[in-house]
Amino acid sequence: MTRKAPNFALWAAAAGVVAVGLGVAAGELSAALMSPSLSPVSAVGSVVIDAMPGPVKDWAIGLFGTADKAAFLVAMAVVIAVCGAAAGVLQLRRPPAGAVVIGLFGAAGLAAVLTRAQMSVLSLVPPLLAAAVGILVLRALLARIGSWRDAAPDDAGPRRRDVLKTVGGGAAVGVVAGALASGSRVGQVNAVALRDGVVLPAAATPAAPLPAGTELGLPGLDSVLTPAADFYRIDTALSVPLVDARQWTLKVTGMVDREVEISFDELLAKPLQESYVTLACVSNEVGGSLIGNAKWLGWPVRNLLAEAGVQDGADMVLSTGKDGWTASTPLQALTDQRDALLAVGMNGEPLPLEHGFPVRLVVPGLYGYVSATKWVTELKVTRFSDEVAYWTQRGWTERGPIKLSSRIDTPSPGAAVDAGTVTVAGMAWAQHTGISGVQVRVDDGDWQDAELAAAISADTWVQWSAGLDLSPGNHTVTVRAIDANGVEQDETERPVVPDGATGLHTIRLSVR
Numbered sequence: 001m002t003r004k005a006p007n008f009a010l011w012a013a014a015a016g017v018v019a020v021g022l023g024v025a026a027g028e029l030s031a032a033l034m035s036p037s038l039s040p041v042s043a044v045g046s047v048v049i050d051a052m053p054g055p056v057k058d059w060a061i062g063l064f065g066t067a068d069k070a071a072f073l074v075a076m077a078v079v080i081a082v083c084g085a086a087a088g089v090l091q092l093r094r095p096p097a098g099a100v101v102i103g104l105f106g107a108a109g110l111a112a113v114l115t116r117a118q119m120s121v122l123s124l125v126p127p128l129l130a131a132a133v134g135i136l137v138l139r140a141l142l143a144r145i146g147s148w149r150d151a152a153p154d155d156a157g158p159r160r161r162d163v164l165k166t167v168g169g170g171a172a173v174g175v176v177a178g179a180l181a182s183g184s185r186v187g188q189v190n191a192v193a194l195r196d197g198v199v200l201p202a203a204a205t206p207a208a209p210l211p212a213g214t215e216l217g218l219p220g221l222d223s224v225l226t227p228a229a230d231f232y233r234i235d236t237a238l239s240v241p242l243v244d245a246r247q248w249t250l251k252v253t254g255m256v257d258r259e260v261e262i263s264f265d266e267l268l269a270k271p272l273q274e275s276y277v278t279l280a281c282v283s284n285e286v287g288g289s290l291i292g293n294a295k296w297l298g299w300p301v302r303n304l305l306a307e308a309g310v311q312d313g314a315d316m317v318l319s320t321g322k323d324g325w326t327a328s329t330p331l332q333a334l335t336d337q338r339d340a341l342l343a344v345g346m347n348g349e350p351l352p353l354e355h356g357f358p359v360r361l362v363v364p365g366l367y368g369y370v371s372a373t374k375w376v377t378e379l380k381v382t383r384f385s386d387e388v389a390y391w392t393q394r395g396w397t398e399r400g401p402i403k404l405s406s407r408i409d410t411p412s413p414g415a416a417v418d419a420g421t422v423t424v425a426g427m428a429w430a431q432h433t434g435i436s437g438v439q440v441r442v443d444d445g446d447w448q449d450a451e452l453a454a455a456i457s458a459d460t461w462v463q464w465s466a467g468l469d470l471s472p473g474n475h476t477v478t479v480r481a482i483d484a485n486g487v488e489q490d491e492t493e494r495p496v497v498p499d500g501a502t503g504l505h506t507i508r509l510s511v512r
């Protein structure tokens with residue numbers, strides 16, 4: 001009795017499809033967990049769509065109508081599967097050629113992701129992970145198919161079952177992972193499209209133009225205005241909450257005369273105002289980078305609170321985000337003249353999904369954990385004695401005014417510089433108080449005044465620079481800021497818990 005010789009090439013092709021399928025699913029899932037803008041499939045797809053000649057695009061839209069995007073994704077899936085099959089067969093015939101093909105795919109994904117706007121180190125994870133998973137799975141499956149092919153006749157049975165089990169098991173995992181990844185994609189694609197569709201009204205009260213001389217433009221020095229793509233992101237949301245702005249409402253509840261609810265369109269119809277505010281995270285170490293400055297567009301929260309009518313005895317507003325996170329903000333900080341905003345715009349664009357789309361709170365002078373609620377859905381007027389917010393339950397203080405601080409941006413710590421006059425520069429901040437001076441010191445020498453750039457306002461950070469005469473050898477440079485009330489930056493070193501770090505930023509330099 002003869003058995004038909006197994007078609008190893010077919011098995012290798014199937015293994016190749018399973019390998020790339022698992023790789024793509026791993027990449028998409030990691031992107032879904034980190035940030036909606038990181039999907040390698042979307043990135044490659046956008047690059048291809050951008051590169052398509054107009055007539056081809058028109059033809060495809062005409063052919064598939066509103067299903068054009070779905071049809072495009074199906075076409076991408078077919079191309080990926082065909083290449084996977086080819087990689088499998090190549091890996092069987094000429095290892096490691098199949099693994100190289102998958103590596104090239106990963107490189108294409110990486111290149112596509114690099115062209116996207118919201119680029120960060122994190123963007124590199126999904127394509128690299130996809131390629132790594134694809135190559136590892138391909139090699140594992142093909143090794144098994146190889147040993148089946150080379151097996152002695154009496155060993156062929158167990159080898160065959162091994163291949164059936166692993167390829168079948170891989171396919172099953174791939175189907176589940178693919179379903180999860182595409183499930184998360186559908187929501188993300190919609191959210192991205194809805195955000196792209198938002199047209200922000202012009203501000204009734206625009207921000208004044210930036211004063212001349214706010215931006216020193218020195219290499220290595222952070223820019224005064226932080227692009228949204230570089231803005232630090234801190235939240236407890238494992239995947240970015242995707243909020244449909246058309247469905248979004250904000251409720252004011254608690255100790256109010258009447259509960260009010262406002263929709264996104266109603267909010268956009270209010271007289272909006274623009275202001276520059278520097279946000280900071282309480283977890284920012286001395287010299288750290290969890291701080292950024294943006295131009296925010298929004299409506300002062302106090303107007304909405306006034307519509308609701310705040311009752312006597314309230315001293316706090318507990319704001320809640322779509323992710324269930326809460327912040328406790330002193331009522332006064334939301335009602336005084338500091339213009340705490342229900343922000344809809346960041347640097348002239350709708351809020352990025354990661355930074356709270358469609359609406360977040362921005363309160364000058366308070367750390368983000370007690371004020372900057374993203375994806376905000378409720379403001380409950382209450383008392384500090386009645387409610388405890390998310391981070392306060394975990395050991396951070398219930399109030400969190402931002403501490404006066406300063407940072408050296410350039411030279412970078414440990415840098416080697418030439419002896420002579422060395423330009424040192426950085427940032428200083430005391431939100432809602434303002435900075436009146438910055439001083440620097442070499443080793444244990446005297447404090448010398450640095451030059452302050454023009455400040456946008458008391459609510460923003462300000463650049464400073466100083467020319468220091470440095471002799472050869474090892475030196476330290478330390479900075480301290482002085483606020484508008486003449487208070488010097490606290491030099492006592494304290495950790496970030498429970499209410500923000502203190503101490504002075506010092507860098508070491510080796511001078512040639």
Ligand SMILES: Nc1nc2c(c(=O)[nH]1)N[C@H]1C(S)=C(S)[C@@H](COP(=O)(O)O)O[C@H]1N2
Pocket residue numbers: 231232233234235236237279280281282320321322323324325354355356367368369372373374375376
């Ligand atoms: N809904 C929600 N809002 C949030 C947070 C969060 O975890 N969930 N984190 C806060 C913290 S601790 C900070 S420092 C700021 C950071 O805002 P950003 O990510 O836009 O820079 O958002 C605040 N708003």
Ligand SMILES: [Mo]
Pocket residue numbers: 234280281282283367368369
């Ligand atoms: Mo934070």
